[in-house]
Amino acid sequence: MNSSEVIRCQYCNSNIYQCQRYCDKCGRENKSIDKGTLCTGTINGIHCSNVINPRVKFCSGCGTENSAYVSGSNSEDDLTSSTSLYREEKVNQEEKWEPTNKAYDSDTRVGEDTAHENISDLQDMENDAELNDIYAKLKKEGKMETSTYIGKKLAEAKTMNLKFAVIGRSAVGKSSFINMMLDLQPGNTYYGETGARDTTKNAYAYKHPQNENITFFDMPGFGTMEMTIEKFLSMFGSDLNTFDYFFIFIDTVIMERDVWLVEKIKGYGTPYCFVRSKLDEDIKKGRTKEEIRQKLERSIQANSTVNGSALFLISNEKSYLHTGDFRELFLHITKHLPLVKAESLSFFLPILTPEMIEQKFQALAKRIKYVAFNASFMSGILIHSLDNSFNIRICGKEIEEYYRVFLLDKDMVLHVQGVKHKKFSKNDIKQYVTTFFTNITNVEPVATVHVPTNIMTQSAFTLTGYKAISAGATVYKYARQLLIKTLMEMKEDAHTVYDHYTKLK
Template identity: 30%
Template sequence: MSEEHIYEDPDILRELEDYVNSFQHNPLSNANKKYDEFENVTLNIAITGESGVGKSTFVNAIRGLTNEDDGAGETGVTETTMKAIRYNHPTMPNVYIWDFPGIGTPNFKAKKYLKAVHFDSYDFFIIIGSLRFTENDVMLAKAIKKMKRPFYFVRSKIDQDVHNETAKKKLTEEQVLSKIRQSCEESLKSLGNPKVFLISTFELEKYDFHDMIDSFANNLSKHKQSALIRSLPVCSLKMIEKKSIQLMIAAVPTALAACTTVAIPIPGVSVGCEIGIMQGFLQGSFSVFGHKPEVELRSMMKSRFAEGVNVDVVAKMMATPIMVVAKTFEAILCCVPLFGTAGALPIAFSTTLSLLIVGIAEMTEDAKAVYGRGLQPF
């Protein structure tokens, strides 16, 4: 999303309006609370299904990892534990992916399995199937529904099916996908034919991946939506745009939290605190886009962040003539009777937000350039 069009997005406008209204109601006390809601919200995603359907590979894929990367979940191993394995996200410490053991195996009968699941601990469940969905999958879905938790069906390994069916039976890709959807509808008709998302974990940009993510997000709070989108791998230009919008939204409470430092009466401390908050946010944004300050990518990244985010980069953003004037005006207002901190806050908020928006816009363009060269950052 280009910088000049950011305020045309309705979600960003709503968020901006909400936080501008905060200036009228104790902005100093509300700022950190609102910032914390965005930055420290937790998201717990449960991945389940029968053994061998590709759960661990899916867990790795949505964490932006291949099966061979450090920290990836083991694939193709015999499940021997009844406990779900929790995987932390590599760049989002409050996002957790839970890989459940296969339901219905000889070791884990379905009824015993359901008794062991603490449904309220998870924001939503993803039930994965490969060749077909089974009675155990339906039983699990009914149990999740009874506990009033969201669940989604994902049909994995679609790339393999398309390759095999088009080669052997001379079907088109659309014919194969239609055949798979019909099969899924038949096996899940007792649940009222819920939507099934067709996914290839090795080609996330294809098939139903984006529709699936939109469905997840629609049933989450805005803070959890933000955590979800920011945690996903850069798999398409569309995903880059989604991430950009969520970062623009998150920039609003960040700017509000940063600008409250104008209340600190010690000269220079306010600006130092503001730079620290901005640096933390921009470093997080850098990771959200999958950027890595590696030599082979620098030639494609045209922004000031090509070599990463550090104090010097952020300080230079604030050292432009316009920013120096704005910060000087803030300091003067803080000393003026009747105006004081309350008069300086709107200026600090708008200037800080504008810098964060500029940073996100530059990183967005870098991400598009890198992805356009076929080098997915993750």
């Protein structure tokens, strides 16, 4: 098979080249990669990672000569039949790489060529409508207000209020479910001891330990002597329309009280689902998942009000990965929440499924332009260099989020082979970011590069406070590159953890 042939990624079905080591969209490794030589070159301190066909003389990603080159073909296709994960622009067919051992000679990169590269980067930035809004705000309101605005955009995930109602009688698994959803462990302030509270009469609020704007309410079952429907309405009726989602816990069949509640929820237009917990206990007793499902589905189908309602059978036994219908349950939740709330929830749900990993990845990827802009903004105005404390702190803090969101800080990761970012402390992250920027600074001294005013765009001129435009553009470019690289690697680490533990099931 020709290495330049386009194939489909086995995971996300997007187009990739046969020789491409990783998929550009999902970041996962191409298992059917065309066998060849791994390029040993680098792009600004980052290993190229191309797999080069033996008939390719020079790597199209970094220009390094292929030591395993086999002559015998003069096809232009062979000269460009390799790709690179982190290369953001394709090599122009009219611009051929020259065979040289000094692909990143700092003397040749300082001056007009680098200036034009940075202007090109800024023009790419200007194609984003949201970044154009930031430029306009910077020009109109100044740097302090703009910095505050960027901070608010990045804080959206932690400031979004989310309220979930978990309704059902005692002993149906509500406390265990809430502890799992909020990653609450014994000793946490809001940890719910099973059976420790009287949920027949009162509702209890449980907040996420890392984001108190996410709250799960353990609400009592009703339709009993102790909690009649009338009493339930009197105590909680005014709050029912304030929830974002309802989990209705059931046992063996759908009851009349469940039908009444669904009718109320539908009137509010609020999404909901039925949940049957403790699946692991049923299986230990000899019952099958399908047997339990069929009985409950017949009960649901028998009533026109609840017919068609989503039903999920779950077990809270396995932390972070879980069994039963958890994958389908999380898809249902995120599908029925507004996008901004679904993204916020994905930041804090301690769950690893392929769908949730992708949701986390997409939500984090949207932040990259703001983080990179923030770094370029500081560097363009305050310190015209890549390896300054502002860049290191800004990018390091975001990478800490990646590490937490993908659950790579959990003890379960320590036992998994093939995880690249394992035991990644704050100091490790700081050193990782520092090394990245220092390596680039050694070959591209940002502080000495300036752009002639006659080729400045107005928004680019504004971006850096009327000076050192090249510094801001270069920092944006490489901060973005670092974040994309790290995000993709940590996403792959999350898949590795999931694959490891699901194989043990």
